[in-house]
Amino acid sequence: xxxxxxxxxxxxxxxxxxxxxxxxxxxxxxxxxxxxxxxxxxxxxxxxxxxxxxxxxxxxxxxxxxxxxxxxxxxxxxxxxxxxxxxxxxxxxxxxxxxxxxxxxxxxxxxx
Amino acid sequence: xxxxxxxxxxxxxxxxxxxxxxxxxxxxxxxxxxxxxxxxxxxxxxxxxxxxxxxxxxxxxxxxxxxxxxxxxxxxxxxxxxxxxxxxxxxxxxxxxxxxxxxxxxxxxxxxx
Numbered sequence: 001x002x003x004x005x006x007x008x009x010x011x012x013x014x015x016x017x018x019x020x021x022x023x024x025x026x027x028x029x030x031x032x033x034x035x036x037x038x039x040x041x042x043x044x045x046x047x048x049x050x051x052x053x054x055x056x057x058x059x060x061x062x063x064x065x066x067x068x069x070x071x072x073x074x075x076x077x078x079x080x081x082x083x084x085x086x087x088x089x090x091x092x093x094x095x096x097x098x099x100x101x102x103x104x105x106x107x108x109x110x111x112x
Numbered sequence: 113x114x115x116x117x118x119x120x121x122x123x124x125x126x127x128x129x130x131x132x133x134x135x136x137x138x139x140x141x142x143x144x145x146x147x148x149x150x151x152x153x154x155x156x157x158x159x160x161x162x163x164x165x166x167x168x169x170x171x172x173x174x175x176x177x178x179x180x181x182x183x184x185x186x187x188x189x190x191x192x193x194x195x196x197x198x199x200x201x202x203x204x205x206x207x208x209x210x211x212x213x214x215x216x217x218x219x220x221x222x223x224x225x
Contacts, residue, residue: 042218090156092156100146
């Protein structure tokens with residue numbers, strides 16, 4: 001039982017390049033989330049998916065797209081990376097209420 | 113809208129001293145409240161949660177928190193700090209519709225010998 005896994009762990013991109021961050025969970029959870037963590041800002045929600053086939057914007061969705069590929073997998077895509085997207089990205093999953101979320105180990109992304 | 117305020121970006125205690133990390137929330141619906149801990153270069157781990165049952169909630173590693181509706185607070189405490197408690201702690205409140213969480217900005221706990 002691996003919980004929530006994320007790939008890659010580290011990535012360096014040049015401005016304008018694209019990439020996809022992958023997330024998978026093996027807990028049969030309905031909901032999945034993408035956050036970014038920046039110093040002094042806490043965690044900010046980018047997108048979430050309350051069930052397979054649905055996605056919704058969070059607090060900071062601009063510059064990102066997501067795909068809920070199936071119940072297990074939820075990917076985050078940066079179409080044209082910008083230095084402002086340098087951050088640590090976390091994926092999480094949860095069952096329904098009370099929303100206890102389980103987090104992956106994170107992806108540290110640097111955009112130069 | 114739901115929001116969380118964590119007072120103090122850094123809190124320093126000596127080993128063996130009381131730990132008190134403050135969290136105040138704002139919610140337009142009965143809240144679910146959570147404390148998470150993050151060790152360096154790791155993801156977040158759930159410490160404890162309040163889900164409208166007992167107002168005093170016990171979590172892992174000797175931590176507990178008390179839900180006080182009149183004060184809109186959910187402060188985290190531990191009677192005696194240990195060096196291994198040094199980490200960043202996040203308070204979170206359920207969002208409208210209970211489909212998301214809103215996190216505070218975090219409090220870094222520093223423990224000195």
